[in-house]
Amino acid sequence: MTVTVSDFFRESANWAFLVIAIPTLYAGWRTVSSNNIVRAVLYLVVALGGSAALFFMLGAEFVGWTVVLVYIGAVIILFLIGIMITRAPLGQEADLSHDRNVKAPAALLSTVMFGVITWGLLDAFSNEAIAPFEPTSTNELSLLIFDRFVIPFEVVSFVLLAALIGGIALARKDEEVAS
Amino acid sequence: MTLVQFLIVGAALFSMGLYGVITRKNAVLILASVELMLAAVNINLVTFDVYLQDVLHSGQIFSLFIIALAAAEVGIGIAIILMIFRNQRTADVDELTLMKG
Numbered sequence: 001m002t003v004t005v006s007d008f009f010r011e012s013a014n015w016a017f018l019v020i021a022i023p024t025l026y027a028g029w030r031t032v033s034s035n036n037i038v039r040a041v042l043y044l045v046v047a048l049g050g051s052a053a054l055f056f057m058l059g060a061e062f063v064g065w066t067v068v069l070v071y072i073g074a075v076i077i078l079f080l081i082g083i084m085i086t087r088a089p090l091g092q093e094a095d096l097s098h099d100r101n102v103k104a105p106a107a108l109l110s111t112v113m114f115g116v117i118t119w120g121l122l123d124a125f126s127n128e129a130i131a132p133f134e135p136t137s138t139n140e141l142s143l144l145i146f147d148r149f150v151i152p153f154e155v156v157s158f159v160l161l162a163a164l165i166g167g168i169a170l171a172r173k174d175e176e177v178a179s
Numbered sequence: 180m181t182l183v184q185f186l187i188v189g190a191a192l193f194s195m196g197l198y199g200v201i202t203r204k205n206a207v208l209i210l211a212s213v214e215l216m217l218a219a220v221n222i223n224l225v226t227f228d229v230y231l232q233d234v235l236h237s238g239q240i241f242s243l244f245i246i247a248l249a250a251a252e253v254g255i256g257i258a259i260i261l262m263i264f265r266n267q268r269t270a271d272v273d274e275l276t277l278m279k280g
Contacts, residue, residue, distance in 0.1 A: 011180065014180060014184070017180065017184060024188065024192070025191055028191070028196075031195070031212070032199030037205060040208055040211065044214065048214070048218055055225055058185070058226060059229060060225045060229065060239050063239050063242050071214070075250055075253050078253050078254065079207060079253070079257070082207045082210075082257040083207050085264070086261070086264045087264075098201075098204060105201075106198050109197065110194040111194070113197060114193075117190040117193075117194075121187065125181075125182045126183060128182040129181055130181060130182045136236060136239060144235060145243075149240050153244075156248065162251075163255050167255055170262050171257075171261050173265075
């Protein structure tokens with residue numbers, strides 16, 4: 001079965017996909033190219049929200065809501081706090097990227113990488129359809145995490161604990177050393 | 180829906196993240212670009228999980244682990260940037276040349 005362009009647009013789910021994917025990619029591009037530091041981080045919200053919407057399309061509800069809660073809820077706040085504390089140029093245009101000497105090779109490298117990945121994907125999977133809208137229940141996922149994947153889960157818990165302690169130890173002011 | 184359309188979105192986001200990591204000067208924005216790359220990897224994992232109809236849902240569970248590790252990474256990263264800013268008065272990676280000979 002070969003999927004042609006007209007087949008692609010006949011399926012209504014693909015229109016929903018385009019409505020999600022195009023803003024996601026635009027927001028991703030503005031995240032790495034915007035000259036306003038707060039806007040760059042807020043575009044990252046849109047890009048991550050778009051990825052969460054793609055997860056909902058694929059039926060991965062729990063992963064989607066985790067992205068919304070952890071990334072958009074917590075990580076973005078950390079970014080904004082980091083920006084404010086490091087006294088970055090808030091609310092104005094500033095020189096946040098390297099000049100053309102770095103941008104041109106970087107654009108070339110990322111374009112070539114995107115081309116190679118896309119070519120490989122189209123070569124391998126160009127006609128594979130994906131079953132839409134079969135939601136994975138949170139119940140099923142949690143049973144797997146606390147049964148089959150319980151040791152990796154505990155390891156991740158320890159990594160988070162170490163990161164918490166490390167973050168506090170790094171970021172607090174050391175009075176006796178400072179004096 | 181085809182498999183490739185999701186994977187291409189992931190590849191495009193990953194390439195943009197790579198571009199951002201190379202070209203950005205501000206350390207916080209480099210971390211943001213790394214987050215973009217991790218989101219792209221998550222899209223790939225979940226797509227293949229749905230495509231393969233995996234009974235263990237390894238792709239979705241692995242992407243949950245990646246989300247947790249990304250949160251830890253950002254916490255540590257911001258703490259390191261704060262410490263560097265306190266000592267060097269800048270978050271611009273070009274000016275942090277302390278280890279240059």
